[in-house]
Amino acid sequence: MFQKVLIVDDIDFNDVAAVSVLEALAVPQIDFAKYCDDALLKLKRGYLDHAPYDLLITDLSFKADHRTNQLTSGEALIEAVKGLFPEIKIIAFSIEDKSYRIKSLFDHLGINGFVMKGRNTIIELRKAVEAVANHDATYLPADLQYIFQNKLVNEIDDYDIQLLDYLSKGVSQEAMESVLKQAGITPNSKSTIEKRISKLKIYFKALNTTHLVSITKDLGLI
Amino acid sequence: MFQKVLIVDDIDFNDVAAVSVLEALAVPQIDFAKYCDDALLKLKRGYLDHAPYDLLITDLSFKADHRTNQLTSGEALIEAVKGLFPEIKIIAFSIEDKSYRIKSLFDHLGINGFVMKGRNTIIELRKAVEAVANHDATYLPADLQYIFQNKLVNEIDDYDIQLLDYLSKGVSQEAMESVLKQAGITPNSKSTIEKRISKLKIYFKALNTTHLVSITKDLGLI
DNA sequence: CATCCCTTTACGGTTTTCCGTAAGGAAGTC
DNA sequence: GACTTCCTTACGGAAAACCGTAAAGGGATG
Numbered sequence: 191m192f193q194k195v196l197i198v199d200d201i202d203f204n205d206v207a208a209v210s211v212l213e214a215l216a217v218p219q220i221d222f223a224k225y226c227d228d229a230l231l232k233l234k235r236g237y238l239d240h241a242p243y244d245l246l247i248t249d250l251s252f253k254a255d256h257r258t259n260q261l262t263s264g265e266a267l268i269e270a271v272k273g274l275f276p277e278i279k280i281i282a283f284s285i286e287d288k289s290y291r292i293k294s295l296f297d298h299l300g301i302n303g304f305v306m307k308g309r310n311t312i313i314e315l316r317k318a319v320e321a322v323a324n325h326d327a328t329y330l331p332a333d334l335q336y337i338f339q340n341k342l343v344n345e346i347d348d349y350d351i352q353l354l355d356y357l358s359k360g361v362s363q364e365a366m367e368s369v370l371k372q373a374g375i376t377p378n379s380k381s382t383i384e385k386r387i388s389k390l391k392i393y394f395k396a397l398n399t400t401h402l403v404s405i406t407k408d409l410g411l412i
Numbered sequence: 413m414f415q416k417v418l419i420v421d422d423i424d425f426n427d428v429a430a431v432s433v434l435e436a437l438a439v440p441q442i443d444f445a446k447y448c449d450d451a452l453l454k455l456k457r458g459y460l461d462h463a464p465y466d467l468l469i470t471d472l473s474f475k476a477d478h479r480t481n482q483l484t485s486g487e488a489l490i491e492a493v494k495g496l497f498p499e500i501k502i503i504a505f506s507i508e509d510k511s512y513r514i515k516s517l518f519d520h521l522g523i524n525g526f527v528m529k530g531r532n533t534i535i536e537l538r539k540a541v542e543a544v545a546n547h548d549a550t551y552l553p554a555d556l557q558y559i560f561q562n563k564l565v566n567e568i569d570d571y572d573i574q575l576l577d578y579l580s581k582g583v584s585q586e587a588m589e590s591v592l593k594q595a596g597i598t599p600n601s602k603s604t605i606e607k608r609i610s611k612l613k614i615y616f617k618a619l620n621t622t623h624l625v626s627i628t629k630d631l632g633l634i
Numbered sequence: 635c636a637t638c639c640c641t642t643t644a645c646g647g648t649t650t651t652c653c654g655t656a657a658g659g660a661a662g663t664c
Numbered sequence: 665g666a667c668t669t670c671c672t673t674a675c676g677g678a679a680a681a682c683c684g685t686a687a688a689g690g691g692a693t694g
Contacts, residue, residue: 201507203429203533210428224531253509253530285423285507287475308475309446311425360623364680379643384682398650399681400622401582407629586650601673606652620680621651 191323192279194219194241198229198248198267199283204307208247211315226252226261230270233278243278245319246271250284250291268299279322281305281329283315288410289337290346296328303329345393346411349375353386355412358403363387413545414501416441416463420451420470420489421505426529430469433537448474448483452492455500465500467541468493472506472513490521501544503527503551505537510632511559512568518550525551567615568633571597575608577634580625585609 195217197208205222212220221243223229229248236242250264261267268280281303282295295301303318305311314331321329330337352375353366361369363383370378377383387399396402406412417439419430427444434442443465445451451470458464472486483489490502503525504517517523525540527533536553543551552559574597575588583591585605592600599605609621618624628634 200531201529201533202531203529204425205429206432206534207425207428255531307423307425309422309424309477311423312428357622358626360619360626362620362680363682377642381643381645382641385642387681388683397582398584400579400625403622404580404582404625404629407626584650585652599672603673603675604671607672609651610653 191215192217192245192319194221194236194243195245195247196221196223196229196232196236196243198223198226198246198264200224200249200252204249207312208315211312212319215316215319225257225259226264226267227259229267230261230274233271233275237275242275245279245281245322247281247283247315247319250282250286265295265299268295268301272300279303281315281318281322283307286410287334289334290351290409290411292334293337296330301328304331304334306331306334346390350386350390351411353383354390354403354406357387357399358407358412363399413437414439414467414541416443416458416465417467417469418443418445418451418454418458418465420445420448420468420486422446422471422474426471429534430537433534434541437538437541447479447481448486448489449481451489452483452496455493455497459497464497467501467503467544469503469505469537469541472504472508487517487521490517490523494522501525503537503540503544505529508632509556511556512573512631512633514556515559518552523550526553526556528553528556568612572608572612573633575605576612576625576628579609579621580629580634585621 195212197205197212197220199205199208199222202224209220221232223232226248229246233243233246246268248264248267252262252264254262261270264282264284268282271278271280279302280299282301283305284292285307286292287306292304295304302322305314305318308314317331318329321327356366356369363380366383367378367380370376370383387402390396390406391399391402394402394405396405403412417434419427419434419442421427421430421444424446431442443454445454448470451468455465455468468490470486470489474484474486476484483492486504486506490504493500493502501524504523505527506514507529508514509528514526517526524544527536527540530536539553540551543549578588578591585602588605589600589602592598592605609624612618612628613621613624616624616627618627625634
C-alpha cells in the first residue's frame, strides 16, 4: 500500500471523506492541497526532503478565486507532475462523466486511475487505490469502460475539437481561415472548414452551428 | 437548534462531511437520501409519524442513473416540499455559482439559505444552519450577495432566457416566429426576435449567435 | 510514371442572418 | 384629442452561412 498520499481538491467537504477511505487502507501519511499550485509545491518539498509522495489523487476542476494561480486545472497539474515526477501514481477524481475528457486523461496524460464522484465514491475510491497499489495497472470503473469503445470519442479528432472551440468563442466561419493560419493549424481553407462543420452537424444531428456548439458543450467536448 | 435534519445529496462523499458539521451543532437526528424521490418519501414518513423534519439540506444537481425518478433536481424537490410542508426550513447546497439559478431559488422557491460547495463549505454550512435556526431569516454568504445587486440577473428577463433556450436547441431565427406563436409567447415577430437577440449580443459582448449561446451556457442562464 | 483514392481547395448560387430605417399601435400626459 | 414615449412590426439591402459541384494536390500501388 502507499506510504504518502496527496489529495488535491478545492472542496473541503471531499477531504473529510477521502481521508477516511485512505485511513481505512492504512495509509500512514495523508496530505491535502486546495490549490494546484500548492499541490505541486508539496510534491517538490517531499522530493527534496527525500520523502516523495507515491500517490496523487486530484480533482479536475478548481474554482477561481482571489488567488492567481499558475495551474488552474487538474489536467495542468497532472501534466506538470508527470513531467517532474514520472514515477508517482495518479488517480483523477471528478464529478464529470464527460467521456472525451476522461479518455484524454488516460491517452494523453497517462493517469493510473479515474474515479467519478457519485453515489459510490467511497467504494470506488477504495477500489481504485487498491488496484493502482497492487496491480500496477490502470483502473477505470466498469460503468465507464464504454468510453474506450465509444465511437464518438474516437471518430472526433483534435482538429474537430479545435474547430468547435473556436466556434464557441465567437470565431465566424468567415474569420476561421485566417485564425487557423495564425495558429498554424491545417487544413485551413474556408471550404474545408465548412465541410468539417457540416460533417459535425450531421454527426451530432445539430440543426445549425449554434445548436452544434450547444450539444458539444453539453457533452463536455469543449 | 434543529431536531431532525434531512440531507439530500447524490455524492456520498458529501454526507460524511455534512454529518460532522451537524453533529458539531448537536443535532440529534440526521438522515440522508441519495435521490430526490427518496427524500420526499422520508419527509412524508416523518410527517405521518408525528416526527416531522425541521430542516432540509439539499443539493441541486443529481446524476441520472438506472433508476427512474419523479424528481430529478433539487429545484423540483424544493418545490414539492414547499407545497406539502411549508413550515420546513430549506438550505440549498450546490457547487454552482450561477447567479441566475441561485437568485431564482430565493425569488421563486423561497429557500431559507444557500451554501456554495467550495473551499469553506464546512464553515459556511455551519453558519447557514445557525442563521436559519436562530434568526428565522434567509442566509446567503457575503460573497454571493452581489447576485441581488447584479444587473445581469435583473436586466435579463424570462423572455430572453426562453429565446436563448430555443436558440441553444437549434431553432433558427427564421423558425423562431412560428415556434413562439405555437408556444403562445409574445412578442413573436421576426423583427422583434432579431432585435432582442441583437440586444443580448451587445449585452454579453458576443460576436455572433453561437458565441452568445456559448457565453450564456457558461453563465448558467440556460 | 500512370493510376487510383482520398483530402483539400476553389467557386457559385441559395438561404439565413444581420442591421438600419421606418411605420404601426398602445399607454400615459397635458 | 394632440403629443410623447416605448414597444412591436415591416421591409430591404449587405454580410455570412450553407450546400453542391468541380478542380487541384498528395500518397500509395503496380
